[in-house]
Structures are given as structure tokens and as C-alpha cells.
Amino acid sequence: MKKRKVLIVDDSAFMRKLVKSFLSSSPSLEVIGFARNGQDAIEKVKEYQPDVITMDVEMPKMNGLKALKVIMEEYPIPTVMLSSTTDEGTENTMKAFEIGAIDFVAKPSGTISLDLDKIKDELIDKVENASKVQISKIIKHYGHKANQFENKTNMPPIVEKWNKEKLICIGTSTGGPRALQEVLTVLPSSINAPILIVQHMPAGFTKSLAQRLNTISSIEVKEAESGEIIKKGIAYLAPGGYHLTVEETMEGLKVVLDNIKPSRNGHRPSVDILFESVSKLLNVQKIAVVMTGMGSDGTKGLVKLKQKGDSKVIAESKETSIVYGMPKAAIEANVVDHVEKLGNIAHSVMKYMP
Structure with a gap:
């Protein structure tokens, strides 16, 4: 070799x-x-x-x-x-x-x-x-101005309407900060769903990533805090060193962070644990996205999501993935509804928004 x-x-x-x-x-x-x-x-x-x-x-x-x-x-x-x-x-x-x-x-x-x-x-x-x-x-120049995407007429028409509340979940690893920037800056501030994100990254760095994404996006992007009720139009990034899960309460969906449970697939936060958590939610329809990254974290969680019958899964294509491991594993497990180039993922998500 x-x-x-x-x-x-x-x-x-x-x-x-x-x-x-x-x-x-x-x-x-x-x-x-x-x-x-x-x-x-x-x-x-x-x-x-x-x-x-x-x-x-x-x-x-x-x-x-x-x-x-x-x-x-x-x-x-x-x-x-x-x-x-x-x-x-x-x-x-x-x-x-x-x-x-x-x-x-x-x-x-x-x-x-x-x-x-x-x-x-x-x-x-x-x-x-x-x-x-x-x-x-390796993309040499990127960094969109989020407000150019505020006009929802730029989005493709809705191809399928669901009746329940929506929840968007994103998992990514190597190459993820760039991919998240490409996706989140395209989503309009009026998006009618909360967004939960797991990016494999150690403690300390996720806060800086959230702050940076927040400055260039129309939606609000923040590091998730344990106990907060998630809201539409806000993206919550799992803090490094903590698994991110949610549970249903009378007030709404509540963030639960866990730094005790062991790592999964070598990661804490783990995409699998996020996806498995949201698969248990009864009154929410989920749009799950898996993007560039090594390994197969997220695939087992996607299997559980699809078993419930109330989820749509989008995977980043081989053509644009910096590392094709995570999307490839999900596609090979036959749990993906749409395979999209990075630049089309936000538009694909918006097809399911009311």
C-alpha cells in the first residue's frame, strides 16, 4: 500500500x-x-x-x-x-x-x-x-448570507403534507461544520419546527460552533441546555461530552443532556442516541438528516425511527460528502428516503414543512 x-x-x-x-x-x-x-x-x-x-x-x-x-x-x-x-x-x-x-x-x-x-x-x-x-x-470558498434565502418562494413546492407537529434531527461528524453551515444558512427563520443537531466534537468547541452558525443563519442556533423546552425556528446543538435526548412533558419537548451514559460508537454525543430518543415521541413527525462523517453512527437510530412509520430520512450523497461513511451506512441499511447533494438538503427538508 x-x-x-x-x-x-x-x-x-x-x-x-x-x-x-x-x-x-x-x-x-x-x-x-x-x-x-x-x-x-x-x-x-x-x-x-x-x-x-x-x-x-x-x-x-x-x-x-x-x-x-x-x-x-x-x-x-x-x-x-x-x-x-x-x-x-x-x-x-x-x-x-x-x-x-x-x-x-x-x-x-x-x-x-x-x-x-x-x-x-x-x-x-x-x-x-x-x-x-x-x-x-475541498470547497475553497463558502459562507452564504442567510437572508438571501428568507423568501420561501425560493423553496420547492411541498410534495407531501403531514398533520402532526414536525421535528428535524441532524447527525454529522467529519466535515460536519461546513455541511451544517451549508444547510442551516438556507433554512428560513419562519421554519415551523425545532432542529436538534449532533456534531461529533469535544467539549468547548460546540459552543463556538453554535455561536458561529448563529451569526450567519436566519434561524437561531444555540448550544442545547438541559431542561429547556425546544421551540420552532431554533436549532439546538448537543454540547461536546453530552448525549442529547428529548422527552415529552406537559409544556412540550424537553432537552435532556447526559454526560454519565457511556459513549456510543466512540462518541458522546452520539447520533444513534439522539435518533433513538426521538423515535419514542408519539405526537411528532420526524425529518432525520445524516451527513458526512466516518463510521456508521446514526444508522441504528434510523432503523428505530423508520420502524415507527412517522419519519422521513435524508442522506447526503457520496458526491458531496467529505467522508461518506455515515450516509453510506444508512443507505445500505435501506432506511433512507432521499439521497441529496449537500446543496439540496435544506430544500428537501422544507418539502415537509407546512
Whole structure:
């Protein structure tokens, strides 16, 4: 098997050495070079032509975000960011997704993490996965203005009317921040349903993602809070480290967050747990969406949803999925009603809105 070539970009010699030792233990990866800052990274990309890059965010001369922007515009290459868990670090990670980063790994203890071995397996997995992403799927420029979609006449006609209240549920993983941006910015503020979202992401980063999506969407996007009653026109993002479920109460559907229940499919939050939770709701019709991501999280939950007979399922197509794992698993399980390109998913959802 031909090894994928990796360029490591970090201003710390210690971190470069440590990341190299981790990635070199993978039989599918070969570290071919280093860069000490963003400007150096741009030059080394031209010289080495790597298959994948690991990019530190905070560096002198030119930081990781500025370098990433140039690389995505001129020599697009799948990139995994190494980010700190500070407020600034999480915000910069969201900016990196907008520019074109495929994924990120959170450093456990700051810029120079002596305990980086805690995330060794995660780093290897994410770099291996990113190295397989097709260059054609790296979108260099995106970021819609949400208000241009406010006119509902832009939406296709309703093809099927349901009589009950509606609930939209979305599950995604690798490539999800970009996909969520593409979908949520198209939905009008008048949408007649709440939206529940699970994006595989660690604690701290989901709040920044929700805030960023909120600033560019017509609907309100927020991190879900335990005990709140969900409302139409609001998207609730599961906090990192918590499973998101809902239960029926006299006041309406209530958010229940759980950081005790073990991870499912290696994730907390888990898409399966969200979908299984909403499958139990009796007086709500569900529109479930599964988008780009590794693995099969969400498929078992979709099976339970479809058994109830009151759900429609939309899966992102192979053509636009950064990673086709989660949509593929759902399609192969025969629980999907519509397969759509990313740009059509919001329109497909709106077909079921009154």
C-alpha cells in the first residue's frame, strides 16, 4: 500500500518531533517534512506536495489560519488543525473550518502539550481519514448570507403534507461544520419546527460552533441546555461530552443532556442516541438528516425511527460528502428516503414543512 505523505506544520521543535513519532507509527502515513510557521508551510507545500497536512493554529510570522487560506486557494490539500481549548483557540478552529480544514485535534494542555500522547490515536485516525479525502471535495470558498434565502418562494413546492407537529434531527461528524453551515444558512427563520443537531466534537468547541452558525443563519442556533423546552425556528446543538435526548412533558419537548451514559460508537454525543430518543415521541413527525462523517453512527437510530412509520430520512450523497461513511451506512441499511447533494438538503427538508 502506498503511504500518504504528511507535512507537519508547528513552530515548536518538540511538538514537531512528537507528532512525527505518532504519525510514523501508522503503516499508511509517511512524514516527509516540517514547516516552522505559516509562510514556511506554503513554501514546503510547493516543494513536497504532501497528501495531508497537520497545521498548528498559533505560530509566529504567519499563523495557521492565514497559511490555510493561501493553501486552500492555491494548492488545496486536506488539512487537520491542532488547536488549543482556549476561547480564542476554539473560535480559530471554527474559522479554520470555514476556510477549508477537514478536521481538528484539540491539544490537551496548551500550545506545547507534554501530554499529547492522550490524543495519539485520535490524531492518527483523523490524519489517516483526511489523507483519503478527494481534493475536489475541498470547497475553497463558502459562507452564504442567510437572508438571501428568507423568501420561501425560493423553496420547492411541498410534495407531501403531514398533520402532526414536525421535528428535524441532524447527525454529522467529519466535515460536519461546513455541511451544517451549508444547510442551516438556507433554512428560513419562519421554519415551523425545532432542529436538534449532533456534531461529533469535544467539549468547548460546540459552543463556538453554535455561536458561529448563529451569526450567519436566519434561524437561531444555540448550544442545547438541559431542561429547556425546544421551540420552532431554533436549532439546538448537543454540547461536546453530552448525549442529547428529548422527552415529552406537559409544556412540550424537553432537552435532556447526559454526560454519565457511556459513549456510543466512540462518541458522546452520539447520533444513534439522539435518533433513538426521538423515535419514542408519539405526537411528532420526524425529518432525520445524516451527513458526512466516518463510521456508521446514526444508522441504528434510523432503523428505530423508520420502524415507527412517522419519519422521513435524508442522506447526503457520496458526491458531496467529505467522508461518506455515515450516509453510506444508512443507505445500505435501506432506511433512507432521499439521497441529496449537500446543496439540496435544506430544500428537501422544507418539502415537509407546512
